[in-house]
Amino acid sequence: MLATVLSVVAVLVGIVLLIAWRVRTNGEWALWWHDNYLERIRDFLSGTTRPIRILQYVQHNAKHGDPLSVITQYYSSYILVHRGQYYSEILDAVVLETRPRYVLELGTYCGYSTLRIARLLPPGARLITIEMNPHYAQVAKELFQHAGLDTQQRKWRLQEALLYTTLQCLQLPLQLFSRTPQCPLSPSSLPAQEKSAEKRPTGQTCKVELLVGSSTILIPQLKKKLDIEKFDLVFIDHWKVSYLPDTKLLEECGLLKAGCVLLADNVICPGTPDYLKYVRNSPHYKSQYFPSQLEYLQVEDGVEKSTFLG
Numbered sequence: 001m002l003a004t005v006l007s008v009v010a011v012l013v014g015i016v017l018l019i020a021w022r023v024r025t026n027g028e029w030a031l032w033w034h035d036n037y038l039e040r041i042r043d044f045l046s047g048t049t050r051p052i053r054i055l056q057y058v059q060h061n062a063k064h065g066d067p068l069s070v071i072t073q074y075y076s077s078y079i080l081v082h083r084g085q086y087y088s089e090i091l092d093a094v095v096l097e098t099r100p101r102y103v104l105e106l107g108t109y110c111g112y113s114t115l116r117i118a119r120l121l122p123p124g125a126r127l128i129t130i131e132m133n134p135h136y137a138q139v140a141k142e143l144f145q146h147a148g149l150d151t152q153q154r155k156w157r158l159q160e161a162l163l164y165t166t167l168q169c170l171q172l173p174l175q176l177f178s179r180t181p182q183c184p185l186s187p188s189s190l191p192a193q194e195k196s197a198e199k200r201p202t203g204q205t206c207k208v209e210l211l212v213g214s215s216t217i218l219i220p221q222l223k224k225k226l227d228i229e230k231f232d233l234v235f236i237d238h239w240k241v242s243y244l245p246d247t248k249l250l251e252e253c254g255l256l257k258a259g260c261v262l263l264a265d266n267v268i269c270p271g272t273p274d275y276l277k278y279v280r281n282s283p284h285y286k287s288q289y290f291p292s293q294l295e296y297l298q299v300e301d302g303v304e305k306s307t308f309l310g
């Protein structure tokens with residue numbers, strides 16, 4: 001009897017270890033684990049969604065009117081599993097290097113990257129961000145408001161601390177196999193430009209415009225509706241199948257300035273092979289790949305920086 005119980009326990013432990021190893025080393029398993037298992041359980045138990053949990057956490061912990069505090073707390077609120085480890089540094093470096101006046105982000109989600117980019121833009125610059133999910137867009141809008149970038153506000157109820165702690169514990173087995181995460185937002189690592197940007201009085205920041213709808217429908221309307229001529233920087237971070245068609249659409253609509261930088265995230269995991277093939281082989285682009293690794297995992301990912309040559 002004891003031998004049978006021990007065998008069953010050994011098999012179960014073996015299965016758990018196998019799953020943990022696959023989740024750590026395989027991109028598809030990692031996305032499945034986080035999006036279809038952990039997040040669904042959290043949604044079910046808390047009766048909320050991940051965006052609302054992020055919003056509640058940020059509203060509770062981040063300093064009002066302080067974009068850096070909002071992105072730091074956003075970052076701590078949950079594992080950015082689709083993020084390459086050096087993604088934040090690469091994004092910041094590209095924004096600082098490009099010094100863009102007109103920026104387009106495809107895929108806002110809750111506005112983490114929007115805020116990262118916005119805090120580095122000079123006064124007078126415009127950042128257009130497109131999100132097709134109205135629920136995500138509403139959360140992003142409230143986070144922008146909390147960071148001092150918007151004026152509208154709506155309150156969500158706070159989640160129960162006990163439930164949150166219990167749910168965090170569900171991730172413990174996975175985290176035991178991972179390296180200690182390093183938050184790239186420590187104040188000492190911030191570029192000088194950002195620190196001065198944080199001190200700007202209200203009204204002197206860049207303008208963030210959140211558009212709710214599909215990029216495919218909105219891109220052709222940008223020139224007329226928003227009086228945009230051409231973009232200096234495009235951050236591509238929506239569904240991977242749309243990277244290539246939307247890039248071609250931006251070209252057709254004449255929205256890419258010569259020298260415009262396209263920064264595409266997650267080009268390896270989940271991956272955008274058709275987009276990579278296009279920008280790497282087109283005579284209209286000079287393309288460079290920045291390898292990274294999904295945070296908490298041993299899964300390769302990367303960011304592709306492609307300069308449009310006209």
Ligand SMILES: C[S@@+](CC[C@H](N)C(=O)[O-])C[C@H]1O[C@@H](n2cnc3c(N)ncnc32)[C@H](O)[C@@H]1O
Pocket residue numbers: 082106107108109110111112113114130131132133136213214215216237238239242
């Ligand atoms: C990876 S998330 C974006 C993450 C965000 N850029 C950030 O850094 O936090 C992708 C988002 O793109 C949105 N999305 C996907 N396809 C889209 C499309 N064609 N038009 C607009 N939004 C889209 C999804 O709803 C989702 O919120």
